[in-house]
Amino acid sequence: MEIAELNVAALRKMLDRREISAVELTNYYLDRIAQLDPDFRAFITVSREQALRMASAADQKLATGEGATALTGIPVAVKDNICTNGIRTTCASRLLADFTPIFDATVVAKLKQVGAVLLGKTNLDEFAMGSSTKESAYGLTPNPWDRRHVSGGSSSGSAVAVATGMVPLALGSDTGGSIRQPAAFCGVWGLKPTYGRVSRYGLVPYAPSLDQIGPIGRSTEDIFLLDRCIAGYDPLDPTSLPEQAAAAGIVTGSLRGLKVGLPRELFGDSLAMGVKERVMAVARELAAAGCILTELSLPSLQYALPTYYLLAYAEASSSMARYDGVRHGKRACSGSDVTGMMTATRQELGTEVKRRILLGTYFLGKDCYDDYYVRAQQVRTWMKADFAAAFTECDLLLSPTTATPAFTIDEEALDERALALTECYTVAANLTGIPALTFPCGFLNHLPVGAQLMAPAGAEQRLFQVASHWEAATKRQTRCAQGDQKGAFYEL
Amino acid sequence: MLSLSAQQVKDLAAQALLGVTEEEIGVLSPAINQTLQSIEEIRKAPVSEGEPTVNGGEGGERLRADQVCLSCPQEAVLSNAPKQFDACFQTPLVLEE
Numbered sequence: 210m211e212i213a214e215l216n217v218a219a220l221r222k223m224l225d226r227r228e229i230s231a232v233e234l235t236n237y238y239l240d241r242i243a244q245l246d247p248d249f250r251a252f253i254t255v256s257r258e259q260a261l262r263m264a265s266a267a268d269q270k271l272a273t274g275e276g277a278t279a280l281t282g283i284p285v286a287v288k289d290n291i292c293t294n295g296i297r298t299t300c301a302s303r304l305l306a307d308f309t310p311i312f313d314a315t316v317v318a319k320l321k322q323v324g325a326v327l328l329g330k331t332n333l334d335e336f337a338m339g340s341s342t343k344e345s346a347y348g349l350t351p352n353p354w355d356r357r358h359v360s361g362g363s364s365s366g367s368a369v370a371v372a373t374g375m376v377p378l379a380l381g382s383d384t385g386g387s388i389r390q391p392a393a394f395c396g397v398w399g400l401k402p403t404y405g406r407v408s409r410y411g412l413v414p415y416a417p418s419l420d421q422i423g424p425i426g427r428s429t430e431d432i433f434l435l436d437r438c439i440a441g442y443d444p445l446d447p448t449s450l451p452e453q454a455a456a457a458g459i460v461t462g463s464l465r466g467l468k469v470g471l472p473r474e475l476f477g478d479s480l481a482m483g484v485k486e487r488v489m490a491v492a493r494e495l496a497a498a499g500c501i502l503t504e505l506s507l508p509s510l511q512y513a514l515p516t517y518y519l520l521a522y523a524e525a526s527s528s529m530a531r532y533d534g535v536r537h538g539k540r541a542c543s544g545s546d547v548t549g550m551m552t553a554t555r556q557e558l559g560t561e562v563k564r565r566i567l568l569g570t571y572f573l574g575k576d577c578y579d580d581y582y583v584r585a586q587q588v589r590t591w592m593k594a595d596f597a598a599a600f601t602e603c604d605l606l607l608s609p610t611t612a613t614p615a616f617t618i619d620e621e622a623l624d625e626r627a628l629a630l631t632e633c634y635t636v637a638a639n640l641t642g643i644p645a646l647t648f649p650c651g652f653l654n655h656l657p658v659g660a661q662l663m664a665p666a667g668a669e670q671r672l673f674q675v676a677s678h679w680e681a682a683t684k685r686q687t688r689c690a691q692g693d694q695k696g697a698f699y700e701l
Numbered sequence: 702m703l704s705l706s707a708q709q710v711k712d713l714a715a716q717a718l719l720g721v722t723e724e725e726i727g728v729l730s731p732a733i734n735q736t737l738q739s740i741e742e743i744r745k746a747p748v749s750e751g752e753p754t755v756n757g758g759e760g761g762e763r764l765r766a767d768q769v770c771l772s773c774p775q776e777a778v779l780s781n782a783p784k785q786f787d788a789c790f791q792t793p794l795v796l797e798e
Contacts, residue, residue, distance in 0.1 A: 311777040405758035418757050444765040448758050515740040522736075526717065533718060535792050540783040547793050548718065556720025563719055564732050567710060570717045571733075577703070581740060586753030588746045593754060629739070642757035666759055 212237055213374025213689050216428045217283055220377060224271060224282045231271065231282030235264035235326050238284045242328070242375045248356070250348045251369040253289045255329040256296045260284070267324040279434050281324035286370050286379040289330035290337050291422065292411040293317050296327070300413050301345035302335045303557045304538040314411020315446065316380060316422050316439040323438055328376050331366030335559045337387055337415045338525065339363050340631055341618070344561040349618065353395055353690035354656050358615040361391030361631070367425045368395040374689035378435050379425045384415050385517050386610075386635025388423045389647040393610035393659025396649045396690065398432045398676070399425045401635075403666045404642035405450035407436075408443030416524035417448075419517075419639040429648065429677040433459050436669065450667075459673045465499030467675070470603030474510040479630055481613045483653040488609045488660045491650050494682055495607070495675065503603050509595040510637055512588045514629060517636040519572050519585035526569025529562065589640050596641045600665045605675065609634055610647040610659035638663055646672040648679065703737040705730065 212220070212234070223229045229237075239257055246252050267282035287293060290300045292310035294317075299305045313321065320327065334344035341359040342350045350365045352358035353372045360369045364381030368391035371379050381388040383401040392399030400423045407422045414420060424435035433456075442452040471492060476485060496502050534540035534554030541553035558566070572582045599606065612630040638645035643666050650660040660679075664671045705713070707730045714721045721729065775788060784791040 308781060311773050311780060403758075404756075418755060447763050447765075448756065449763075450758065509746075512743055512746045515743040518736055518740055519743065530717075534783070550793055551718045552715075552720045554720075555718055556722075558719070560725055560728055563714075563721060563725065564729055564736075566717050566719055567713050567729065568733055568736055570713055571705070581703075581743060583753055584743055584746065584748065586755060587748035587751040588743060589754040590751045591746070591748050639757065642759065 211374070211689070213241060215377070217279070217377055217426070217431045217434055220283055221279060231264040231267040231326060232261060234282065235260050235284055235328070238328055238376055245373055245375055248351075249353065249369050249373065250332055250350050251366040251373070251375060252286070252329045253299055253301065253332050253347050253366070254297055256293075256327060259296060260326050260328050263321070263324075263326045267326060270324045276324065278323040278438070280320070280438055282326060283378065284326045284328045284376050285320055285435070286328050286331050286367055286376040287317060288333055288364050288367050288379070288381050290333060290382060290413040291317060291380060292413070293327065293330065296330060298330065298413070299347070300336045301333045301342075301347055302559070302562075303346045304532050304554070306346070307539060308537075310411075312411065315408035315443045317411065319439050319441075325438070331364070331370055331379060333366055334363040335562050336413065336529070337363040337382055337384060338562050338565050340390060342366070343618075344559050346559065351618070352615045352656070354615075358617050358656060359394065361394035361615060363387040363391075364399075364425065365391040365395075368392050368397055368399070371395070371397045371425050371427060372690045377427060378431055380422055380435070380439070381425050382412055382420060382422050383639065384419045384421075385521060385632050385639055388425060389610050389635050389645060389659070389661060390631050392425050393647045393649070393661075394615035394657065396652075396657030397425055397427060398429055398646070398648050399423065400432050400436055400646045400669070400672070401638055401644060402436060402440065402669060403450070403644045405448050406644070406667070406669070407439050408441070408446040408449050410443055410445040414528040416521040417528065418524060419521055421639070429673055429680050430459060432646075433673045453667070456670055459677050460670055461674070461677065463499060464495065464675065464678055467495075467500045467605070468503055468603040469495055469500045469675075470503050470505045470599055470606045472505060472507045472510065472599070472606055472608060474507055475608035475634055479612050479633075480609060481653065484609050484611070484613060484658050487651040487653065487658045488607065491660045491679055492607055494679060498678060498682065505599055505602055507595050507599055507637075509588065509592040513592065513637045513640060514633050516585045516588045516592070516640060517632070518568070519582055520589065520640070522565045522569035523572045523582055524569070525565045526573065529558075529566050532558070592637065593641045596637070596643060597665075604664070605668070605671050606663040608661045608663070610661040611635075614653045614656035614658055634661060642666055644669045644672060646676055648676045650679070702741055704734050705737065
């Protein structure tokens with residue numbers, strides 16, 4: 210098996226047995242990026258020199274054994290909306306093309322602390338607003354299983370880098386499904402942690418009450434390891450939850466008696482039959498392992514998408530106000546006065562970002578505020594209560610991650626409803642703050658299909674346990690995708 | 702039903718200090734109206750008496766101790782300033798002299 214196809218545990222063994230050094234491993238992945246990335250544009254910045262320095266430091270750590278952990282010497286990529294000291298952070302926007310942060314996001318500081326090796330910054334839709342990287346100023350990242358299709362968004366650079374074996378682990382951010390949707394489209398694993406579990410300090414905000422940083426990897430164990438590293442209380446993030454004891458490993462006990470809910474609203478007519486069949490195959494496997502399947506209803510889900518649009522875009526309009534050429538952003542030279550300069554500076558934003566700012570500005574105005582914006586906040590309260598009630602009947606929820614596999618690049622451009630269909634399965638976890646994990650559950654034609662598990666706030670272990678069971682029971686392991694399998698069928 | 706004319710979109714852009722071209726208005730106006738149509742559904746939600754939620758988490762917003770601590774060095778902070786003057790960020794003139 211090629212190194213690119215190995216999971217973190219296997220790489221760990223190689224490093225610990227000195228079969229390979231961290232520098233050699235880093236060079237292997239840097240070479241692979243040089244070879245594959247021209248076709249994918251998964252990376253906006255490859256930080257070769259810093260990576261080799263970090264790898265060398267990791268080798269020293271491994272030699273002495275002092276402070277070595279599960280991720281010491283393991284290469285990691287970081288979405289380019291997460292601040293990295295000394296490495297530019299563009300948010301895939303022309304406005305931040307020259308922005309080099311002078312501090313690390315807490316998640317990056319934690320990675321450095323354990324000796325992980327930061328390979329570079331990955332592509333995304335501009336300011337994480339989009340579902341296909343069509344909105345990136347650095348070009349679209351195509352699907353690694355078929356380049357005629359999108360890889361999702363907004364964390365598609367991270368998902369593609371992992372799926373193609375350019376890096377074993379990556380960080381993404383998820384505001385309405387931006388980790389889970391691209392992970393599902395690319396056939397890899399992704400977790401949106403409980404809101405507040407992972408510090409958002411240093412994450413460039415899109416919609417702060419929904420944003421969350423999380424891991425993308427090639428197995429359940431891989432994302433568990435990265436989640437464990439980045440989770441924890443951070444005084445720099447006022448929404449950070451109190452410290453919880455870190456789990457030593459994934460719980461591997463019997464699933465017997467675990468109640469798995471299947472929300473009717475997420476198995477409706479808009480779901481592609483092939484996707485439904487594959488997710489139901491997961492349900493059958495869980496039932497065979499002793500889980501009790503329960504069909505239930507979450508009526509608030511009917512309003513999830515409009516609620517998400519209202520809240521996310523309103524928060525976006527506020528978050529984006531800082532890019533005015535004075536506080537942040539590359540200042541435009543034109544404009545006769547301050548207002549003109551700010552307007553000219555913000556003209557450089559992409560069309561999708563402008564659409565969301567305009568809508569958000571309108572939602573916060575007098576025409577919409579009470580009847581729509583406040584109402585969306587009320588629906589959010591109802592949705593939290595609705596999910597809390599569901600979790601009294603079941604231990605976790607199983608659903609598709611998206612209604613269909615990755616759509617074609619042209620299809621996405623023509624039909625905005627395709628985007629809505631990918632978002633309606635994922636936004637509820639952001640609105641309610643609960644954790645959600647996506648894992649590959651097969652292929653439809655030649656494209657991956659993702660299944661999603663959701664659990665009550667703080668119950669990530671339950672998600673890892675069930676996803677890990679599915680992985681072991683089906684003996685599935687992701688191959689590396691390289692975009693040349695057009696028309697071919699690959700069973701995982 | 703909510704709907705915005707092209708002129709209203711332009712006014713909104715001015716309010717948001719957002720430079721938009723005529724071509725962009727042509728793309729943005731129908732896209733905005735499509736979203737406005739899709740949010741109408743929320744008026745049917747049975748939540749009139751409910752409390753609004755402003756935060757996804759359970760912990761609320763917490764404050765850290767009010768203590769002086771180390772911050773970023775001045776030189777590093779200024780490295781991202783579009784223009785500098787006398788160790789300060791230089792911004793465009795806002796008030797007439």
